[in-house]
Amino acid sequence: MSTTLAVLAATGLLLVGCQGDEPTDDQGAEEEADSPRPGYGAPREAEEEADGADDGDSAATPVHLTITDHEFDVPDTVAPGAEITVTNHDGEAHTVTSDESGIFDVAVGAGETVTFAAPEEPGDYSLHCTPHPSMTATLVVE
Structure with a gap:
């Protein structure tokens, strides 16, 4: 039986209560609203944030x-x-x-990482490498 208790405790499924210490309906709801773990009484918004959902603002997506x-x-x-x-x-x-000209132009050295902002206007943006003009691609903003 101790193995079962250890497994339940490790997975968070073991619930321990003390007689007389049970929360009232108001206390239980308050604790659920403050729960930091999605799926365990956390508000729906917290679950979405934890899952990486961003309500359509994909500019936050890496x-x-x-x-x-x-x-x-x-x-x-x-x-x-x-x-x-x-x-x-x-x-x-x-x-x-x-x-x-003027939309974006960033230099990135050998082995380096840099960042820049995509254009705000949706569209297809052809791009190239200035020192190597045969390097081309298209950035699709939508």
């Missing part, structure tokens, strides 16, 4: 663009204004430069 062997690996889509993390796995510097 976005990664990588450069490896003189090629861009760009996500399928990004949210308007999303912070994009660029990691250069090559042994030389590159840029992530929009074909349309």
Whole structure:
């Protein structure tokens, strides 16, 4: 029986109560509302936050663009204004430069990581590496 108690205690399924110390309905509801563990009486909003849900604000979702062997690996889509993390796995510097001047232009040294903000306006943004013009890709903002 002690093995069963140990398993229940380890998984959080063991409930211990003392006679006369049971919460009233008001106390129980208050404790549930303050529960920090999603699924154990936590408010629905806390569960969504814990699951990574962000009510449609996908700008908070991490976005990664990588450069490896003189090629861009760009996500399928990004949210308007999303912070994009660029990691250069090559042994030389590159840029992530929009074909349309002034939209975005970031330099990323060999082995470095930098960030920049995606355009706020949805659309397809062609990009290239300035020192290596054959390196091209498209950033889709939607």
